[in-house]
Amino acid sequence: MSTSDHSAAPAATPSFAVSVPDAELEAEDLDPAQIVSGEPVVTGKVLWESADGRQVRGIWQITPGVVTDTEADELFVVVGGRATIEVEGGETLEVGPGSACVLREGDKTTWTVHETLRKAYHISC
Template sequence: MSEDRTAVPGFAVHVADAVLEAVELEPSQIVAGEPRVSELVLSESEDGRVVRGIWQMTPGVVTDTEADEVFVVLSGRATVEFEDGTVLEVGPGDVAVLTEGARTRWTVHETLRKVYQATVDPVG
């Protein structure tokens, strides 16, 4: 969505039909397969700390360092493994909370689409 939503008090998007834009993964993040990531940022706070959007990944395995995030899975299935041994199995209708700085390994079994809100520390 390239339209400016900052001037409106609210809006709605049909998540299943939203067109997402490709996001390049760092080659070092890819552990297995040929996963592709895409995203649509719906809104961002003026200071850039809070981002809301739609994110999708095709099957494969990647590593990541998480933001402070809450997300709801709309479709697909994934296993999220944390360095401390915690494992999350997520699928349609699941809500998950991630802690900033957590190191994870995402195994996407079926293309995963989620809606998220993430809070990040400003670069400084």
């Protein structure tokens, strides 16, 4: 087979662009046991997921309040809002518009959301 023969390659997801600040998001469940204070509401949108479900890219938003979470292996960039993320046994991260953040799988975190936070993310499992 010649190197220019791509007929056997599987179909790929087409390239795309999304306006993260303007994207319409859908309601997501937030386990009441995760809420420490306030009445935070979570919305999101999956933009792409690998066939095996081990990689996910999307947009996520949370309104003000304090919540706990156990993290996945994630890279995200904040496009709006502000939060303090306390990593149990680790750093306290201050994030806002333009912040890139990496969380490790298994990190136990407490998110204090000061202003509705919207992020674009990539998760690997």
